[in-house]
Amino acid sequence: MWAALGGAIVFEVFATMSLRASEGFRKRAWIAPVILGYLASFYLLWLTLAMGMPVGVAYGIWTACGVALVALIARGVFREPLTLMMVLGIALIVAGVLTIEMAGAAH
Structure with missing residues (x-):
């Protein structure tokens, strides 16, 4: 459960950094990492919730770690x-x- 949440955080941060690197999608090479990163992040967040972690805890940790x-x-x-x-x-x-x-x- 915690490994899935950790993975969700890593992929979300990767996708967000890729979004920044894309400069508003002007650098098209970054579009695929953005999309794949967010898809992987949401899948792993879903998996975390499916394993039983309360949504308030999972989402709070996911967003706080992501922001930091x-x-x-x-x-x-x-x-x-x-x-x-x-x-x-x-x-x-x-x-x-x-x-x-x-x-x-x-x-």
């Missing part, structure tokens, strides 16, 4: 800004997801 990784990778690869306020926002997202995870585990 995309921001960090975009900083390194595309030299996009990553301000202290953005880092704080990412930290708050991660804290929120952890809160949801702990609340779900308590039940």
Whole structure:
């Protein structure tokens, strides 16, 4: 279950970075990686849910990790800004997801 979710996160980040690299699909070579990456990501997210992970937990982790990784990778690869306020926002997202995870585990 966790491996499927991890794979979903990796493919979603890959697809999003490919989308950025495509420059609005002007670089057509990136279209296939975008489509295949998102398809693989959604399949693995579906698989995660089918294995029994609650949707709130799976989606929260998927999106939070995606946001954090995309921001960090975009900083390194595309030299996009990553301000202290953005880092704080990412930290708050991660804290929120952890809160949801702990609340779900308590039940």
